[in-house]
Amino acid sequence: MKINRIQQIRKLLLEEHTLSIKDLCRRFDVSKNTIRRDISELEQQGLIHKVYGGIVLNGRSTAVRPKTRMPRKSSPVWLPPKSGRMTSSTSTLARRRCT
Numbered sequence: 001m002k003i004n005r006i007q008q009i010r011k012l013l014l015e016e017h018t019l020s021i022k023d024l025c026r027r028f029d030v031s032k033n034t035i036r037r038d039i040s041e042l043e044q045q046g047l048i049h050k051v052y053g054g055i056v057l058n059g060r061s062t063a064v065r066p067k068t069r070m071p072r073k074s075s076p077v078w079l080p081p082k083s084g085r086m087t088s089s090t091s092t093l094a095r096r097r098c099t
Helices: 001-016 021-030 032-044 065-075 090-098
Strands: 018-020 046-050 054-057
Touching: 001 021, 001 032, 018 021, 018 090, 021 032, 021 054, 032 054, 046 090, 054 090
Parallel strands: none
Antiparallel strands: 018 054, 046 054
16 A cells, blocks of 8 residues: 555656645545655655645756745845845845855
8 A cells, every 4th residue: 555655646747746744634534644755765865845834746846946936036226225234034044045
């Protein structure tokens, strides 16, 4: 059953490129811990990359792209706050790298 589930996860990932843990739990009617163990095996094989709440096909990290695109578009018009304080959000850090 486990081997069959891992093969099905691999097939789904090749079709969809990203999968959430929640969706995998629903599809296979298993617990999050079971899916996490399956994910660990796929990660050891080098097929996937774990992201917050799910997995992506190795080499297709979608979590980073929006944060790197946004500051490049906004940095020419973005001005630091008058107080000079910046928060530690990832958007602020990404903007800071672009200036």
